[in-house]
Amino acid sequence: MKIELAPNRNLKKIFALSAFVLLLGYAGYAVSSKANKAIPLSQLSFEQVKQSDLDIYTNAYGEFASAKERLLTAPAQGKVAEILIRPGTKVTEDTVILQLVNPRLEQEVNAAKGELAQQLAQLEAFKYEQQNDRLNYQGRIADIEAEIERAQLELSVNEDLLTLGVSSKIELKRAKLSVKQETKKLDFEKKKFAQFTEMQSFQLTQRNITIEQQQAQVALLEQQLDDMKVRAGISGSLQELDIELGQSVQLGQSLAKVGSDKELIARIRLPQNQADQIDINAPVIIDTQKGYVKAHISRIESVVTNGTVLAEAVLDEALTSNARPALSISAQVFVKHQQAATHIQQVPGLRPRSKQAVFIRNKQNELVQRQVTFGDLSNDQLLIQAGLNTGEEIVSSDISNYLAYQTLTVVE
Template sequence: MDLDSTLKPSNKPNQRRKLIIAALIVSIIIMIWLVQSWLAPTTIPASQLQIASVTQVDFVVKVKGFGRLKSKYQRYLTNTDVAMVEAIHVYPGTRVSKDTVIISLVNPLQAQRLSVARLELARQQASFSEQKINQKSQLLEREANLTLLQSELESAQLRSEAESQLIEQGIVSSLDYKRSLLTVKQLKQRVEIEQKRLVQLAQMHLQRSKVQQELLRQFELNYKVQQQAFDDLKITAGIDGMLQELNVELGQNLTPGTRLAVVGSDSALKAELSIKQSDAEKIALNMPARVNTFSNSKQGEVTAKVTRIDPIVSDGRVMIELDLIGELPANARPDLSIEGHVISNVIANALTIKLPQKAKAHSKAMLFKLNPNTHLAAPINIEFGTLSDNKIQLLDGATVGEQLIISDLSKWQHLATIKIEQESL
């Protein structure tokens, strides 16, 4: 047995001590590194962030929507009688005037009715003319009789006046003189009766003429109705504009009231915008608006005002109607797709900023405020107000000129600060 090796002290405790000391040193180094890492701010490149400045302006609150231009005036073309489509002269998309013939219809019965009405009118006009001639002849005959009686009366008066002077001389007997006076009296009565008969005859003729004229007007009206019905077989536009719809085909048999076509004005237009139901309560009649027709020219926008708000909600949206006030862009036409907005309010001297990501109107959120000198950003609480376009109102938490990071930094909100790394030139 090797007594030296047995009695020699063991080195294991020293080695263990050294290992423990080394482990402590490594742990301290790691803890120091972790503390330094925790205290050092997180660095984010500026190119990955959106930074906006707080401004103070008159904040225009807009309610946006999309829709189409519509004709301000439209005319639905229909037929009034049974007919067949004989010819189609104009097709949709064509500009028309009010006298442009779009469709020609045919109805043989209507042509026959018009011919009968024309013949009846001509017969009635001839009868009326004949009656006027007969009445004139009867009046002339009565006037002749009256003239003859008046002549006889004048002759009898002259005789009685002469006999009144000769009766004293005994040349004429009193009996003859009395007979002459009686004759004068009788002739006066006959003249008065004949005058009354003449007046009555004229009045009777006048009444008959009125009845005949009324009857003639009925025949004239019937003829005009039939003529209008015949003319209506030529379907005209009725207004200046554009043919928008054509709903019939050649040879098609039509019943009365069939919708044939639609003509709409192409210069007088209105706008229909579809907006969210939640925004509809912000809009009132006569509010100013703007409509964008996506024209390539600078005049692609036109001023307008709200004239109607549809009470019906469809798919969570409400339709509003705008009257276009300004000069229409060159590309404006019916059924053109548009977008627009209504100016529902203007908030004076409001603090605003470009809309941060995930921000909502009338809510609170945490944003990072950037110090441009130190390039450090610290989280602050912001209270938002009204939202419009891509801007939102700031009610509390920031002042004019401050810079806020509007990118989504929600995963860094637990940090006291973050460092914004500026790009080197």
Template sequence: MDIDSTLARSNKPTSRKKLIIGLLIIGCGLIAFALQQWLAPHSLAASQLQITSVTQADFVVKIRGFGRLKSKHQRYLTNTDTAMVEAIHVYPGTRVSKDTVILSLVNPLQAQRLSVARLELARQKASVNEQIINQKSQLLERQANLTILKSDLESAQLRAEAESKLIEQGIVSSLDYKRSLLTVKQLEQRVDIEKQRLTQLADMHHERSKIQQELLSQFELNYQVQQQAFNDLQITAGIDGMLQALNVELGQNLTPGTRLAVVGSDTALKAELSIQQSEAEKIALNMPAKVNTFSAGESSEVLAKVTRIDPIVSDGRVMIELDLTGTLPANARPDLSIEGYVISHIIPNALTINLPIKAQANSNAMLFKLNPTTHLAHPTKIEFGTLSDNKIQLLSGAKVGEQLIISDLSKWQHLATIKIEQESL
């Protein structure tokens, strides 16, 4: 009998049992380690997260936009006749008064028309003066004739009166007396006729003078028109302010109505903000607003109010015009780039937090609420309300003082808990 072979066969089952037991122990350990890793909360460093606290205060709802300052008063300078740019006296950016000459234009035909109008006016004035002299002479002649007739009448009346006394004495015959009375009657009629002729002559002179004055007024008006057209060759600013644009070059030939330059007020300004169409629908006239001119070294925000809402939508935006009611900073000027906002309304005692990533107004989202004692964060359903700037209103899901993680943790929302690792000092 082979003892060694018998002992070998008897030890073989024992080795297998030990191997199986060892494998079971290792498997259980791996399972236990996996369960521990699965059940343990995932850890994130606090330095990698944005954590905000819920605050409560009056929530100012702002509608923001960007734009430029514009002149309240602008004047577009144009020419009224064909001309050529002879000289440029002022360039854009220069402050001007209403009498500042910006451009000098030249038009030889206009100078000729002015000379002709001046000559015609002078001739008409001479004709009027000549007529006045002739009329005075005619009136004097008529008045002299009337005076002579009146003198003759008085003589005839005296003669007739004397003969009336002498006829009774037989010194004067009745025939001579009757002739004297007839002479008086004829002279009285001639005096009346001469008075009528003098009155008619005066009336005729008056009507002629009116016609001549109307003709003179036409010549004067024509001369004034030509003089104004000549003066208009000197292009002046027209208002106090700043030359904002110059659209012509030296030597350029111009047609009537060419846009030459733009002058705008530099102290009386308004603001134009470009607002998204969806936000512009919330804006109404006279709403308070503020404009930021980004002035260095002083307050750059200026109080304003809404004065006009442009009905035209361009590229999904609407232009809002603001009247600047506050004191303008030193850097305020036409065409200055600005930012601003309109205060649409104020929500009293509103709960707000800093705007979470991907959050939208009037929506729901899952945010992790942080327990500052345990440093554990749990997903919580939050209901949002109004959005303004980088703040958003909370309608439900959190209370004042609670901390919420506003970083994007959407890939961890399946976890019940996240541990927030605080930095060690």
């Protein structure tokens, strides 16, 4: 006899229902465990949210630079004959950096000196000629004065003779006329002599001007020749050397650059989003890794480069021992004074200008996860834009492994 067994459909349904119930229970347990988990108090540290007036500073980076820089150029055409020092060497004003040579310039100096010597000799000869001409004039004046004395003597004799009745009136008149004519002649010669002396003075002045021009030309050429010994001009260090030994250079060509190493400024790169909030003379605190130096902003450029704006700061205090041109520095630059600012002490893991999930301790001694928007970081104080209230405490210790839970129960 053949027996057929019908499938037990009810049994399959029971198995399926049981599996569903078990799965639902496990899911509920998992959700419950993620929603609330215990954490020991000994693993936690907290930072309290505060509210106070706060000076807002922004972080910036940059380097020291020479406050005084001098570009050295070729004083004349020449060839580099000698290089005495290399970049990085300390220099004073009179330190010779390199030597240029120019034989043609030396010839020009000698020729100008020869011309000057010739003009000086001609000047002395001219002075003797002028003196001789003046003596000639003075001789003629002396002759006229002698004629006047003779005429006056003759007049006096004729007057005496006329009194005695010996001389005639015509002779007396002739004597008076002679005195008058010689007197006019003397006045005329004296005027001519005065004009002649004045003319000689102008001629001498003209000669002196020519000699002064030649002396200036000689001094200029000698200075150019002396400048072929290229000197630093300021105290500091040689920063750049743009030529090589034996190289020919032209007038005005760049040779080297010298910068001060005691008088420095700070070149700071400000964040673009805060540069327009920073004023000239804003206080700056510079960190040189060996101490802090106070300064103030003196100049802000308008060009944005790679998200930053270049600014310069003048130092208000003495430099630290490691300060030198091109030394990398960090700085805190004053942005503004904010009243009633909400902030907390900066702790690892919290990023300025970000929105992050943090745990807040509530009155039930539970840690509740919340989204918080942070603002700028100023002197280790992190501004809070939204998500936290004054007096609340956030977990400052690292519990990033618990971010999957919305609530944590604190246990002793």
